[in-house]
Amino acid sequence: xxxxxxxxxxxxxxxxxxxxxxxxxxxxxxxxxxxxxxxxxxxxxxxxxxxxxxxxxxxxxxxxxxxxxxxxxxxxxxxxxxxxxxxxxxxxxxxxx
Amino acid sequence: xxxxxxxxxxxxxxxxxxxxxxxxxxxxxxxxxxxxxxxxxxxxxxxxxxxxxxxxxxxxxxxxxxxxxxxxxxxxxxxxxxxxxxxxxxxxxxxxxxxxxxxxxxxxxxxxxxxxxxxxxxxxxxxxxxxxxxxxxxxxxxxxxxxxxxxxxxxxxxxxxxxxxxxxxxxxxxxxxxxxxxxxxxxxxxxxxxxxxx
Numbered sequence: 462x463x464x465x466x467x468x469x470x471x472x473x474x475x476x477x478x479x480x481x482x483x484x485x486x487x488x489x490x491x492x493x494x495x496x497x498x499x500x501x502x503x504x505x506x507x508x509x510x511x512x513x514x515x516x517x518x519x520x521x522x523x524x525x526x527x528x529x530x531x532x533x534x535x536x537x538x539x540x541x542x543x544x545x546x547x548x549x550x551x552x553x554x555x556x557x558x
Numbered sequence: 559x560x561x562x563x564x565x566x567x568x569x570x571x572x573x574x575x576x577x578x579x580x581x582x583x584x585x586x587x588x589x590x591x592x593x594x595x596x597x598x599x600x601x602x603x604x605x606x607x608x609x610x611x612x613x614x615x616x617x618x619x620x621x622x623x624x625x626x627x628x629x630x631x632x633x634x635x636x637x638x639x640x641x642x643x644x645x646x647x648x649x650x651x652x653x654x655x656x657x658x659x660x661x662x663x664x665x666x667x668x669x670x671x672x673x674x675x676x677x678x679x680x681x682x683x684x685x686x687x688x689x690x691x692x693x694x695x696x697x698x699x700x701x702x703x704x705x706x707x708x709x710x711x712x713x714x715x716x717x718x719x720x721x722x723x724x725x726x727x728x729x730x731x732x733x734x735x736x737x738x739x740x741x742x743x744x745x746x747x748x749x750x751x752x753x754x755x756x
Contacts, residue, residue, distance in 0.1 A: 473566055473574065480575045484582030485645045492644035496581045546575065552568045 469514045470545045474499055474507045479542050482517060482534040490530035508532060516541055586647055587751050590744025592632055593737045599628050600733025608726035649697050660690040680725035684714035684732050691736040702743050706736035
């Protein structure tokens with residue numbers, strides 16, 4: 462029996478953002494934009510979806526008079542990511558279950 | 559990156575996850591400048607101390623004071639590099655505490671060395687050099703620093719049975735293997751990555 466893939470994570474940009482945030486403690490919006498080669502508008506929308514799902518925390522602050530958005534994966538986000546990877550592995554290797 | 563929400567296949571998802579984790583890892587690449595500066599200083603100070611004893615001359619000042627003067631630009635460049643970065647790594651806090659603890663211990667050991675005589679503290683310095691080097695190498699899976707740490711400890715043991723002049727050569731070897739060479743390797747890796755990104 463295949464596990465259902467989390468629809469929040471099963472999207473290219475959101476999955477890319479989560480994979481990046483899993484690898485670091487926290488990252489600025491500009492880091493995510495640069496690594497994913499996405500537009501600011503689309504990235505902003507996808508970050509809000511991840512935030513609404515409780516998978517990431519978003520902090521807005523000012524640094525040297527410039528606005529700064531810092532994203533950090535939450536415990537719920539880590540659990541969802543791990544479950545997603547396990548589900549993916551079961552899809553790709555059904556005999557290994 | 560594709561802006562629509564077309565579902566990915568399992569293979570595509572896995573490939574994307576690996577690609578992004580790889581990109582994040584690449585961001586961790588250090589320039590190794592701090593390591594090179596610190597390593598070069600230890601090598602120079604040790605060799606000059608050895609030369610002064612071996613060839614019986616005096617520079618007229620304590621060459622090891624250079625190490626403390628070097629701390630100021632080190633801190634400045636570390637803060638500058640940190641400000642330019644757009645992410646914080648998982649291990650950065652641990653590393654900051656580890657190297658601060660190392661700095662404090664070096665300071666205490668210097669005071670101790672002045673009190674009991676520098677000749678008696680060389681082994682302790684080398685033992686201390688090994689700790690942050692070995693831990694940093696282990697945390698970042700960077701073998702040159704793991705080996706550097708082990709070499710420091712080996713030389714620390716060796717220096718218990720050798721005269722002060724030899725200890726200074728051992729100390730220079732510590733600076734070379736623990737920091738200077740790993741720093742050069744980091745710098746080369748950084749340059750290679752920069753040329754890949756162009």
